[in-house]
Amino acid sequence: MHTPPALKPALDALAQAMDSRFDRLLAVPEDPRRRLYEAMRHATMDGGKRMRPLLTVAACDLFRVEKDRSLRVALAIECVHCYSLVHDDMPCMDDDDVRRGKPTVHKAFDEATAVLAGDALQTLAFEILADEATHDDPNIRIQLIQELAKAAGPAGMVGGQAMDLAAETTTFDLPTTTRLQQLKTGALLAFCIEAGAIMGKATPEQRTRLRGYAHDLGLAFQIADDLLDVEGSSARTGKAVAKDMAAGKATFVSLLGVERARQQADFLIDQAINHLASFGAEADLLRAIARFAIERDH
Amino acid sequence: MHTPPALKPALDALAQAMDSRFDRLLAVPEDPRRRLYEAMRHATMDGGKRMRPLLTVAACDLFRVEKDRSLRVALAIECVHCYSLVHDDMPCMDDDDVRRGKPTVHKAFDEATAVLAGDALQTLAFEILADEATHDDPNIRIQLIQELAKAAGPAGMVGGQAMDLAAETTTFDLPTTTRLQQLKTGALLAFCIEAGAIMGKATPEQRTRLRGYAHDLGLAFQIADDLLDVEGSSARTGKAVAKDMAAGKATFVSLLGVERARQQADFLIDQAINHLASFGAEADLLRAIARFAIERDH
Numbered sequence: 001m002h003t004p005p006a007l008k009p010a011l012d013a014l015a016q017a018m019d020s021r022f023d024r025l026l027a028v029p030e031d032p033r034r035r036l037y038e039a040m041r042h043a044t045m046d047g048g049k050r051m052r053p054l055l056t057v058a059a060c061d062l063f064r065v066e067k068d069r070s071l072r073v074a075l076a077i078e079c080v081h082c083y084s085l086v087h088d089d090m091p092c093m094d095d096d097d098v099r100r101g102k103p104t105v106h107k108a109f110d111e112a113t114a115v116l117a118g119d120a121l122q123t124l125a126f127e128i129l130a131d132e133a134t135h136d137d138p139n140i141r142i143q144l145i146q147e148l149a150k151a152a153g154p155a156g157m158v159g160g161q162a163m164d165l166a167a168e169t170t171t172f173d174l175p176t177t178t179r180l181q182q183l184k185t186g187a188l189l190a191f192c193i194e195a196g197a198i199m200g201k202a203t204p205e206q207r208t209r210l211r212g213y214a215h216d217l218g219l220a221f222q223i224a225d226d227l228l229d230v231e232g233s234s235a236r237t238g239k240a241v242a243k244d245m246a247a248g249k250a251t252f253v254s255l256l257g258v259e260r261a262r263q264q265a266d267f268l269i270d271q272a273i274n275h276l277a278s279f280g281a282e283a284d285l286l287r288a289i290a291r292f293a294i295e296r297d298h
Numbered sequence: 299m300h301t302p303p304a305l306k307p308a309l310d311a312l313a314q315a316m317d318s319r320f321d322r323l324l325a326v327p328e329d330p331r332r333r334l335y336e337a338m339r340h341a342t343m344d345g346g347k348r349m350r351p352l353l354t355v356a357a358c359d360l361f362r363v364e365k366d367r368s369l370r371v372a373l374a375i376e377c378v379h380c381y382s383l384v385h386d387d388m389p390c391m392d393d394d395d396v397r398r399g400k401p402t403v404h405k406a407f408d409e410a411t412a413v414l415a416g417d418a419l420q421t422l423a424f425e426i427l428a429d430e431a432t433h434d435d436p437n438i439r440i441q442l443i444q445e446l447a448k449a450a451g452p453a454g455m456v457g458g459q460a461m462d463l464a465a466e467t468t469t470f471d472l473p474t475t476t477r478l479q480q481l482k483t484g485a486l487l488a489f490c491i492e493a494g495a496i497m498g499k500a501t502p503e504q505r506t507r508l509r510g511y512a513h514d515l516g517l518a519f520q521i522a523d524d525l526l527d528v529e530g531s532s533a534r535t536g537k538a539v540a541k542d543m544a545a546g547k548a549t550f551v552s553l554l555g556v557e558r559a560r561q562q563a564d565f566l567i568d569q570a571i572n573h574l575a576s577f578g579a580e581a582d583l584l585r586a587i588a589r590f591a592i593e594r595d596h
Contacts, residue, residue, distance in 0.1 A: 032474070036452060036460035087417060092409035111390035112463050115413070116456050119385060119420065123451035126424045130443040138436040145428040145443060153421035154334060158414050162334035165410050176330070 007288045011054060014074075018053055019045050021075050025124070039109045039117035044082045048100050051221075051289075052077045055192035058285040059210065063200020069134060073144065073195045076128040080152050081188060083121035086114050088161065122152070135199065143198045151191035160184025174255050178219070181252075185225075186218030193217075209275045213286065216272035221293045223265040226251040230258065265294045304586045309352060312372075316351055317343050319373050323422070337407045337415035342380045346398050349519075349587075350375050353490035356583040357508065361498020367432060371442065371493045374426040378450050379486060381419035384412050386459065420450070433497065441496045449489035458482025472553050476517070479550075483523075484516030491515075507573045511584065514570035519591045521563040524549040528556065563592045 022044045028037045053074035060070030089096040089104040090111060097107050106114035128134065129144045150156055160183030163176075172180065193214035197207045230253050253261045272290045276283040320342045326335045351372035358368030387394040387402040388409060395405050404412035426432065427442045448454055458481030461474075470478065491512035495505045528551050551559045570588045574581040 032461040032464035032468070032470075032478075033452060033457045035464065036457065040452070083417075087413050090413065093413065113460070115385050115388065115391060116460050116463070118417070119381075120452040120456040122417065122420055123447050123456065126443060127447035127451060130440050130447060138440045142428050142436045142439055145424060149421050149425035149428060153425060154331060154338070154418040158418040158421065159331045159334065162411070162414050163330040165414070166330035166333065170330070172330075180330075 007285075007292050010058075010285060010288075011050065014050050014054055014057060017071055018047070018050055018075065018078060021071060025075070025128075035109060035113055036116055036120065039086075039105050039113045040121055042102070042108055043086045043105050043117055043121065044078065046100075046102075047078075047082065050078065051293075052081050052188065052192050054289060055189065055217075055286075056195055058289060059193045059196020060199050061285060062196060062279060062282055063202065065196070065199045069199065070196070072128055072131075072134045073199060074192075076125040076134075076144075076148065077188065077192055077195065079121045079125035079128065080148065080157070083118040083125075084152075084157055084161070084188075086118040086121070090114055093161075093165075125152075140198060140201075144195055147191055147194055147198065151187040151194075156183055156187035157185075160187070174252075177252065177255060181222040182215075182218065185222050186215070189218040189221060190214040206279075209278065212275035213272045213290070216268045216275070217290055217293060220265045220268035220272065220290070223252045223261050223268070224294045226253040227258065227261060227265070229253070269294050304582065305590050308356075308583060308586075309348065312348050312352055312355060315369055316345070316348055316373065316376060319369060320376075323373070323426075333407060333411055334414055334418065337384075337403050337411045338419055340400070340406055341384045341403050341415055341419065342376065344398075344400075345376075345380065348376065349591075350379050350486065350490050352587060353487065353515075353584075354493055356587060357491045357494020358497050359583060360494060360508075360577060360580055361500065363494070363497045368494070368497065370426055370429075370432045371497060372490075374423040374432075374442075374446065375486065375490055375493065377419045377423035377426065378446065378455070381416040381423075382450075382455055382459070382486075384416040384419070388412055391459075391463075423450075438496060438499075442493055445489055445492055445496065449485040449492075454481055454485035455483075458485070472550075475550065475553060479520040480513075480516065483520050484513070487516040487519060488512035504577075507576065510573035511570045511588075514566040514573070515588055515591060518563045518566035518570065518588070521550045521559050521566070522592045524551040525556065525559060525563070527551070567592050 022041065026037055026041045026044065028034055028041070053071075056074040056077055057067075057070045060073065085099060086105045088094050089099055090106050096104050098104065102108070104114075105117055109117070125148065126145055129141055129148060132138075132141075134144070135141050152158065154162070160180055163172075163180040164184060167177075167180065190211065193210050194207075196202075197210050202210065229251065252264065256264065269290050273287050276286055279286075320339065324335050324339045324342065326332055326339070351369075354372040354375055355365075355368045358371065383397060384403045386392050387397055388404050394402055396402065400406070402412075403415055407415070423446065424443055427439055427446060430436075430439075432442070433439050450456065452460070458478055461470075461478040462482060465475075465478065488509065491508050492505075494500075495508050500508065527549065550562070554562065567588050571585050574584055577584075
């Protein structure tokens with residue numbers, strides 16, 4: 001996988017930090033809950049690109065938030081992301097056997113354990129944010145919880161997943177597909193950036209700019225995913241190729257074609273980076289992430 | 299169903315208040331998320347005894363908490379309870395077709411929608427508690443969120459459900475069965491009472507007494523459920539009879555026998571009521587609930 005040089009060390013350090021935090025968070029108890037915790041570890045550890053934690057930490061870094069705190073917020077967000085993958089992979093949903101080159105949770109364990117592991121990871125996300133180790137100021141913690149709940153719930157991620165189910169029986173037009181993606185993946189990605197603004201007590205103007213960045217990045221990220229779905233190989237993406245297309249799901253690529261979809265992603269990334277102009281060099285990591293989002297695998 | 303006179307009006311008023319709040323909370327949007335919201339309404343409205351909301355409101359009443367606020371806390375707890383039922387009823391878990399005389403969510407809708415409706419209800423619970431309408435003081439809201447997360451997560455309800463899965467292949471002894479029930483149902487019931495103490499800024503001494511009450515009530519409640527499982531009819535309980543026994547799950551009744559289980563429940567209820575002595579007449583509703591818990595249906 002091609003990664004811009006500036007990003008590689010940040011990604012490696014973060015992957016290690018997340019794994020060691022999940023290891024501590026999910027210490028396996030010596031009782032009959034053992035299998036539940038093992039499933040939660042399977043779902044979260046040694047996991048993927050850690051794009052959401054990276055965005056979270058990068059946004060927190062803009063405001064010089066203490067690393068230990070920004071990693072806690074990143075951990076909570078990754079709990080939500082991983083829970084959604086565990087449930088999404090289940091036979092009644094996307095029915096995927098492989099994720100990140102490993103068997104999915106319901107394959108490695110069983111469906112009942114996958115349901116419970118996902119449920120428990122969602123709960124943990126809110127528990128992590130509510131803890132005073134995340135921030136001294138309870139108002140900051142409350143804001144994080146409110147915004148995460150909006151981003152993850154029926155007005156956000158889960159709402160997008162519900163639209164995705166509906167898309168299996170109806171064909172959506174481009175505005176509806178855009179909205180689906182904004183809810184399903186955009187809302188949680190946007191929260192990563194918003195969390196930085198909340199932790200850093202950003203000014204309203206800074207928040208507006210960061211929201212613009214997050215909005216454009218989220219859409220570009222999804223288009224890049226759709227392109228990978230069409231062009232990638234199972235070995236590189238770790239999931240069956242063109243699965244979404246085969247399932248008849250609305251994607252940007254199926255609606256726009258490969259060439260126009262790629263142009264649209266490039267345009268969105270330029271726009272995302274423009275939103276960061278006033279932040280100077282401290283936003284370099286966020287700029288590198290934006291470029292990385294559309295350079296994955298091609 | 300026999301209900302002590304003092305409890306009937308409180309239960310009826312509460313059932314109505316909960317339904318009207320769920321109706322407002324879950325207004326169905328005119329977009330492809332329609333089915334998700336309908337499933338969430340199916341899971342929550344016209345629902346059961348509302349034992350947890352009743353306990354919550356009764357505990358809040360001890361401290362004269364504003365009714366609008368105690369009902370918000372009750373609503374959040376009921377979201378968690380209902381989400382757990384939706385997931386628990388799924389084919390990969392308990393595989394129940396009927397709940398409260400209605401088809402279960404995965405039967406009335408489909409399994410994928412049941413997964414998402416449960417997920418969304420859990421998120422909503424935290425969103426409701428985080429909202430300032432629940433309490434002016436963010437520290438109170440944070441405490442509610444922390445304690446709900448503990449009660450609902452892997453150290454509470456979901457941990458108990460995981461033990462329940464393990465119990466299908468191993469036979470647990472009485473202490474392990476007791477712990478299973480404390481996690482699976484006791485933790486959330488205890489949080490209902492704890493939430494009242496948090497909202498009412500109870501003294502440490504008051505908290506200790508209320509925790510004693512909640513602990514004993516939770517166990518008695520579970521024994522009563524086990525007795526209903528053995529003795530009840532499907533028409534009265536709305537679920538298949540002796541299903542837990544048939545599944546070989548550890549229950550108090552299978553371990554102690556009907557007579558001793560009933561004696562144990564009676565003893566626990568007396569003990570629960572004794573914890574309330576210092577609260578005077580204002581705890582009458584909590585006393586009536588305790589008696590009701592073991593008088594259901596016999």
